[in-house]
């Protein structure tokens with residue numbers, strides 16, 4: 001069952017791109033909007049979960065956990081249950097959830113309602129980062145419109161199913177994207193991670209079974225329900241089913257978001273979609289996945305966007321970003337910026353991360369300025385080794401991943417900073433100019 | 434404090450704001466969940482969160498004032514003091530930095546003649562650089578002015594935006 005407009009083949013999330021009035025209920029209905037919800041209500045929860053399992057959909061928030069499997073963890077017969085929609089998008093280099101909210105807000109809401117019905121959740125909370133204020137207001141309007149049209153609230157579309165949808169604004173804290181910190185924040189507390197297990201599916205919001213899903217994950221559901229899980233899976237490869245919205249930024253000619261089939265597309269394809277490296281310069285390095293992930297080099301450009309292939313290359317697709325760096329980039333400087341970010345965003349709950357990011361940052365500033373000794377550089381590596389795997393949540397671990405991978409791949413560049421009194425990369429560029 | 438105890442001389446929230454607080458409380462299965470949204474409503478009215486206003490939120494939601502203060506202090510977007518009339522942040526994370534965010538910030542600092550705290554002399558702006566990625570990496574360098582983000586900036590276009598905002602005509606054009 002397709003919408004009235006013909007849609008481009010191979011696209012899911014952005015298949016209605018350019019249709020007029022998509023942010024309004026009327027416009028979204030014109031492209032077949034909310035038919036997926038109607039279909040879902042006929043199918044019943046179990047059939048939806050089966051379709052989502054068949055789709056092979058894996059979470060798009062970063063951890064890539066299979067969505068159908070996660071849903072299956074909810075304990076039988078325990079109510080109320082909640083759905084928390086993760087719209088906290090704060091990973092450096094990521095802006096895809098923002099696009100999905102700004103351009104396709106009803107598609108997201110339809111996905112939220114399908115998931116809520118499949119899970120039999122009484123409430124869905126859309127937790128959106130504080131900086132997305134305009135986007136929060138748009139979502140609030142979309143939800144109000146849907147309430148008026150009886151798509152949200154009691155007896156949705158005349159069925160027995162009811163669900164309240166609440167748009168909830170965060171207030172500036174990257175850690176609130178971590179699912180258990182998000183739940184604490186949603187409960188009106190400081191957003192700090194909880195000990196797992198118990199996982200949110202068992203004991204989540206207010207101690208009740210809760211599923212946390214990313215905006216992009218949920219935005220796929222209208223398609224999966226109408227076209228079938230198998231059709232969705234077939235868009236990608238067996239190991240990496242479906243499509244994904246990648247954010248390409250940095251030193252490219254045309255930064256932006258691009259929906260591409262998984263597994264069949266390579267980093268080089270993505271780079272080309274974004275117009276290639278800007279200003280006719282040479283490619284130096286890229287960071288896939290967002291600020292947390294390891295650096296890759298030119299030798300990895302032909303790696304496909306496949307979970308395993310990227311893991312074998314030593315990094316991860318994370319939250320779907322690709323930050324491109326040209327030949328003028330100083331890898332020490334980039335590392336310092338990311339380390340500063342983690343220092344700023346560490347929630348302070350555990351010692352390795354709170355203290356580790358502080359020392360990391362101090363040492364990286366000294367190294368960038370060419371003031372660090374070889375001993376200090378070795379200390380930096382020690383500190384990172386002491387953090388990775390020893391932090392309470394992944395934030396502290398990932399605070400070491402980029403810098404350590406860059407140190408391995410660009411060791412000469414790091415070493416050249418030692419005792420140089422200035423940044424040697426910049427000095428070299430200055431001399432060349 | 435209950436409304437009955439508010440005398441004319443003590444600061445108070447607008448009746449609209451109080452109404453919104455009551456409405457927010459009823460949206461959640463547990464009232465405490467309304468803390469963040471409630472603080473937003475109050476900050477939207479006052480521009481920052483003075484202790485007396487945190488007390489009102491605590492009272493409304495049945496919490497201790499210390500609970501509310503502890504929450505407010507955790508989140509970087511709640512202000513405990515009055516900043517410039519407009520809050521400007523330039524993202525200095527990687528994607529924006531690769532496209533010249535440092536120069537943009539330096540240029541704006543000089544142009545606005547901000548002091549060490551980032552305040553412009555006319556009180557119109559508080560300007561700061563932030564390592565927090567603001568979710569507009571495809572449009573770097575970018576700045577967020579109050580609720581809106583402005584992208585693909587250079588010093589000239591950024592100055593134009595801020596001039597419009599200072600004249601009270603800004604906002605709408607951002608994303």
Ligand SMILES: Cc1cc2nc3c(=O)[nH]c(=O)nc-3n(C[C@H](O)[C@H](O)[C@H](O)COP(=O)(O)O)c2cc1C
Pocket residue numbers: 058059060061062063064065067086087088089090091174175176177178179180212213214215217218393394395
């Ligand atoms: C430090 C940290 C930050 C995170 N930030 C986000 C985020 O902004 N958005 C998101 O969807 N997931 C984020 N995650 C992942 C979530 O914890 C969680 O895995 C995800 O929301 C689950 O949804 P999914 O299965 O649909 O991907 C973050 C994880 C960590 C450790």
Ligand code: SF4
Pocket residue numbers: 175193345346347348349350351353354391392393394395396397
């Ligand atoms: S690793 Fe960092 S962010 Fe995570 S709990 Fe520890 S201090 Fe908080």
Ligand code: FES
Pocket residue numbers: 092093094524525526527528529530566567568569570571573575
């Ligand atoms: S890096 Fe600047 S907005 Fe993301």
